[in-house]
Amino acid sequence: MARNASTVTLAGQSITTGKNWGIFTQYAGDALSAIPGNGFDIWKYFKADDGFGSSSKIHLFKDDSDNVLFAIGYSKPHLNNVYLFYQFATQDDQGNITYLSNSITLDDMLMAGNWDNNEYVFDAETESTEDAYRATLFFFTWDIEKSALECTTRSQPIDTSFDGTISIFNGFRSTSLDTVVENKWYVEANEGQIENNIFVPIPPPFSDEYTDPRHVSNFKLPMAILTGTTEAEVLTSFEDDTDDSGGGIAGEYGYGGADLDFPDLPTKSAADCGMLTLYDIEKAQMLNLSAFLWSADFFDNIIKLFSDPMDAIIMCGIVPLNLNSLHGSYMPVYVGNTNSGSFGYKLTSQYMQKDFGSLYVPLNWDTALDYEPFTKAAGLYLPFIGVVPISLNEIMGSYVHLKYNIDLLTGDCVATVKIQKNVNHKNYFNACVYHHRGNLLSTIQLSGKNYSNFYSNMLNTVLSMGSSVASPMAGIKNGIQGAMNTVLSAPEVQKTGSFSGSSALLMTKRPYIMIGRPNQQFPSNYGNFVGFPTYRTMKLSTLEDPQKGPQFVQCEDIIDSAVSATDTEKEMIEKALKEGVYI
């Protein structure tokens, strides 16, 4: 029996922002940049991983009287949305827990957990469990400026004869803060069912004090919903889909073993083998170093030239990084084993990694429109690399994680993109799939060779002058000519000095993914005009809806004929079904 949704204010209370919203778990994830102004720190009350295997918590709430549990876990704020994942279960007297969906298994987590009063708490630290509490997804939109929490849910009291058939589910849609109704938190999606997962709007359980680690729910609606509902009943309408003879189940995506994680940095570094030393030098010390290299004491410089101090500088440049994590001791800078008088931080490694975190590519339609060729990825922009193509089908509905592995000696960098995907919220994929190379070093060209030529020319001039003492005028002439040559072969700092990464330094240094979504013209009552794509083996009577009236159905083939008609009439029936009828 379908139910009419209504809007209720939970407990009639005005919830203090940042207090009673402290539910479930603590959040230690990311993607909260959309919080405007002085929003409360919602991440302090949620705990979820960043989608890539860090620690998460999930809580099971237990109601002794109803003997029903529901689990809530993996809250994932993204942009303006908060995703809550939860799962219903029942518990018998022996404590055996039965979940209402075969697609969700929490066994691994349960083994690691323990009961704490009426709450079952466990930590999930393995990625293999994430799929479990992502299986059911709920969608909230928040507005941190508001103080009330409202939730669209069923009317009270609950009809205990509820047969498990859930009415319209509109799917998940992104909603920006601009569309949030004034003074309301609300649920975007109505109750519904997708395959094996039940979607029931529930408000978050709230505690009197948000610091209460148990966050015991006093909200009973979800439990009442379960009364009289069994897994078999819930799945009744899809029983034909699981029939081997009928098909209708999408092909499974293979998950071939361990995740392919980000590449580790090399354990051997040129910076720790004694052949060279890498420094992070502050600007003032760079000026000192420059003064050292460009000393006004001409003969000192000549001496240094003979010892070729420029060649002792293997690389000098600017990198767009904070190198604090690699800082060793603050010590004198040695150039060719000569103390330059400048100081810098010795870097402990040649390599470093920059983690850009992750982003989630949200589904907008929850239909084929969310994928190519309808929605398209304009590309992935990687600073110092450029815009690289990326497959939208691979990233849609996925978490995309970006890290740069950087060689500070050469400036070479490799951007690695890891994709964690649950295809249709069900199939699991977690691997690094994109690697792109670039260079982020803006070299400060010291022009050692050119200056060597410069000084060589100068030296030749002096020497030629010295060798022309017997003929002063000739010597002067030669000297002048040599000086002219010197001028003509001037250091060419401007010409040869180059910043190989300078153009990149001037570009946007924020990586991003740009996607283009179609705008669909979606007439009202679309489903009853042309129907929604289904391609399932079904008994036609299961599509009847006495309350709504005749329902459109179009068939591709008749599997089992139960009609006693003439052949011609059967052909007429088949023709009508293929063209579409209202049953």
Added chain:
Amino acid sequence: MREIREGGIYRMTITVYKISDDRRVVNKTLGTAVATLTAVFKNDADILYPVLEVAYNSSVLTANYLYIDTLQRYYYIKNIKLDRQRLFLECEVDVLKTYYEGIRNLTCVVSRQSNINKAQNYLNDDFFRLLQYNEYLQLYFTKGGAIQEFSDYSYVLAAAGETYPVTPGGGGNNG
């Protein structure tokens, strides 16, 4: 059986309706019968497209649907012809209504249907109608709630040799 055979002619009872349902509706709503009449086949009976002869009845002129009890079939009235106080009803069998119970028990590969909850929304829908302009979305990588980018700059220097070079005399700092 209500048919009466007289002189080689089958007489049968027909119930005439005026319906408004779309022809594609399987279980059409009949409403109140317009008339119940006795009819005979005009020519050789075609069970799919019979032509029935009935006595003139003005109410029949507004009807569009009938049921022949003898044949246990529903028919559309495609056309009505008048000839000397007789009406000739040109009919076409409605297999949907006639075999409603059988049809609803059919097991089919359903390509499309109305209930979005039972749809496979990720199948490519040939009926998508898209506006010519797209909506563009730029997604940024975030960490700890903050958008990430290259935002710092450092001078880095690689110099040959160790900071504290080992001297032949036993190491140490020569600087």
